Amino acid sequence: EDKVVQSPLSLVVHEGDTVTLNCSYEVTNFRSLLWYKQEKKAPTFLFMLTSSGIEKKSGRLSSILDKKELFSILNITATQTGDSAVYLCAVARSGTYKYIFGTGTRLKVLA
Amino acid sequence: NAGVMQNPRHLVRRRGQEARLRCSPMKGHSHVYWYRQLPEEGLKFMVYLQKENIIDESGMPKERFSAEFPKEGPSILRIQQVVRGDSAAYFCASSPYGTDNSPLHFGNGTRLTVT
Numbered sequence: 001e002d003k004v005v006q007s008p009l010s011l012v013v014h015e016g017d018t019v020t021l022n023c024s025y026e027v028t029n030f031r032s033l034l035w036y037k038q039e040k041k042a043p044t045f046l047f048m049l050t051s052s053g054i055e056k057k058s059g060r061l062s063s064i065l066d067k068k069e070l071f072s073i074l075n076i077t078a079t080q081t082g083d084s085a086v087y088l089c090a091v092a093r094s095g096t097y098k099y100i101f102g103t104g105t106r107l108k109v110l111a
Numbered sequence: 112n113a114g115v116m117q118n119p120r121h122l123v124r125r126r127g128q129e130a131r132l133r134c135s136p137m138k139g140h141s142h143v144y145w146y147r148q149l150p151e152e153g154l155k156f157m158v159y160l161q162k163e164n165i166i167d168e169s170g171m172p173k174e175r176f177s178a179e180f181p182k183e184g185p186s187i188l189r190i191q192q193v194v195r196g197d198s199a200a201y202f203c204a205s206s207p208y209g210t211d212n213s214p215l216h217f218g219n220g221t222r223l224t225v226t
Contacts, residue, residue, distance in 0.1 A: 004153075034214055041219040042202065043154070048214045088153055097144055097206060097215055098167065101153030 002027045006089050006102035014110050017079050021105045023089030024071040031095075033065055033072050036088040038104070043088055046074070079109045115205050115218035116185075123224045130190040130197070132221045136205030143186040144215065145171075145178060148200045157201075160186060193225045 004025045013019055025033065032050045036043035047056045049065035049072060056063050060079075065072045076083055086106050090099040116135040124130050136143050141162050146154040156170040160180040171178065175193075180186040190197055200222045204215040 032212065032214075042217045045214045045216060050212075090154075096167070097142070097159060097204075098156045098170070099146075099154070099215065101146075101155070103151070103153045 002091075002093075002100050004089055004091050004100050004102040006087075006105050008105060009103070010106040010108070012108045012110065013079055015080055017109075018075065018077045019079060019107060021074040021076075021087050021089075021107070022071065023073070023102055025089075025091045025100075026070060027091045027093060027100055029094040030067070031092045034090045034092065034099070035063055035072070035074050036090065038086045038088055039084075046087075076107075079107075081109050081111050083107060084109045114216060115203055117201075117203050117218035117221050119221060120219065121222050121224070123226060124193045125226055126194060127192050130193050130223055130225075132188040132190075132201050132203075132223070133185040134188070134203030134205075134218060135185040136203075137216070140205035140207050142206045142208065143180050144204045144206075145186075145188050146202045146204070146217070148202060148220075150199070154202060157188070190223075193223070195225050198223055198225045 007022045032048050034048045035046040047063045052067040060077045063074045086104040088104045089102045092099050118133050143160045145157040148154045158171045158178045159167040175191045177189045200220045202217045202220045204217045
């Protein structure tokens with residue numbers, strides 16, 4: 001059965017800390033891995049990764065995919081209270097938009 | 112260019128009533144996807160529709176749930192005879208093509224509470 005597992009389930013850090021969120025997957029016909037940030041409402045898209053070893057970066061956030069070991073990490077440096085959210089990892093299979101989501105990592109950044 | 116629009120944002124229904132959730136896709140998009148998020152869980156795929164066609168409903172419960180995407184108007188997710196376990200956030204996303212590699216962008220969701 002296809003699955004996406006995120007760790008840790010929750011994390012509390014102080015402003016300025018660096019965090020690493022993990023996502024491992026077992027999915028047939030892998031096409032891409034996506035990261036979303038979810039606050040009170042819609043999951044907002046962060047990154048889509050399709051190739052191993054190529055880091056994607058946006059400001060203080062970065063992510064990389066390892067297709068051999070079947071995992072991805074999301075790094076957030078110099079965390080701010082506005083980074084507090086649930087971070088969702090999803091895997092898309094070839095030929096479909098039927099994403100398989102993990103349960104998310106709840107990040108709380110304290111001032 | 113408005114994103115995916117969902118309404119209502121919040122919906123309260125008593126057990127046994129019907130719930131209708133609406134999703135207007137982004138302009139020019141003819142593919143719609145519904146996902147459900149139970150408390151403390153990730154999103155789970157429910158159904159994928161094109162205009163006037165259900166393409167994949169493998170994630171949708173067989174009873175009480177139905178979805179449509181008519182030629183004109185929004186996509187509708189309908190839940191008949193709601194039960195407490197239907198309380199969840201329902202998210203919709205749209206795309207211009209069914210297998211395009213661009214990421215899905217979700218609407219703000221409808222939070223259904225069954226009392």
